[in-house]
Amino acid sequence: MKFKVQAEMTYTANTAGTLILNINALNNATQSVVAEELRVTPEMDEEELKDIAGENRLIRMQISEPCNIDISYHATVDNGWRLVDMSGIKETPVHQLPPEVLTYLHPSRYCQSDKLFRLAHNMFGDIDNPFVTVINMVEWIYTNIQYLSGSTNSETSAFDTVTEQAGVCRDFAHLGIALCRALTIPARYFTGYAYKLHPADFHACFEAYIGGSWILFDATKLVPLNGMVKLATGRDAADAALANIFGDIIFNTMLVNCTLADDAFKPFYYTSGSLQGISYS
Structure with a gap:
C-alpha cells in the first residue's frame, strides 16, 4: 500500500x-x-x-x-505490512529469544515495567496466548485511559499515565510497552506518519515481539493499523525522537x-477474537 x-x-x-x-x-x-x-x-x-x-x-x-x-x-x-497468524502462539522463553530482542525486555526511562509488574500479572498474567494477552492490554488501556491532548509532557512515564488515567498517543504506547515487558513480552516504541489521523500529526504506537515477529498495536485506536508509514523504533520515545x-x-x-497514493484502501483493525496480527518488520 x-x-x-x-x-x-x-x-x-x-x-x-x-x-x-x-x-x-x-x-x-x-x-x-x-x-x-x-x-x-x-x-x-x-x-x-x-x-x-x-x-x-x-x-x-x-x-x-x-x-x-x-x-x-x-x-x-x-x-509493506503483512498479516501474521497468531492462533496457537505460545510465549517464547527468554532463553530462546534472539539476542537483539533482549534489550526490549528491560525497564527504560518512560516504560518502568518493574513498577507495573504486579498490575500486569494480576490483570493479564493468566492468558496463554501472548497475542491475546496484548489485545486485552490494549482494550484495557483504551477503556481506562482518557485520550486528552495537552494532559502530559515530555517527562510523563507509563507509571504516571496509570496514575493520571489520561495521556496522548506516546503515553498510550509507553503504557502498552511497560505492561508487555512486565509479562516478559519484548516490546518497543513505534513512530510514524499515520493515514486518517485527525488532526494530522506524527503518531506513536508500539510493537510486541510475538511468535518470532514484531506485531503492531495501537491502544488509541485512532488510525487503521495498515495505514502507518514507519519512521523509527526504540526502547521508548527517547530513542525515536x-x-x-x-x-x-x-x-x-x-x-x-x-x-x-493508491486507488483503494481497506482499513484493518483488531476486533474481538482477532487472531491475525499486523507486522511491519
Missing part, C-alpha cells in the same frame, strides 16, 4: 548548532521509499545517519550561524500529512 507523506518544519537558530531530525521514512526490506525529496533553506551541511539496527534514519544538519530554517520533506512510500537539538535553536511550526 502506497502513501504520500509530508513534513514541513521551521526553526530559529539564535546561535550556531546542530539539528538532528527523524522525519525521513524508513527504507528497509519491508518498507520501500519509492521517491523522496528533502529541502532545507538556507543550504547547510547535512548527512544521513543510520543506527546499527537500521531502525532510525536520521538527518544531521550543521548550522554555522544564526538564521531562520525551513525544512520540507515529501515522500511516496510503500509500507523526531528532533534532537544542540545549541540555542527554537522550534516554531510543524505541518504533517499522510495521504493515500
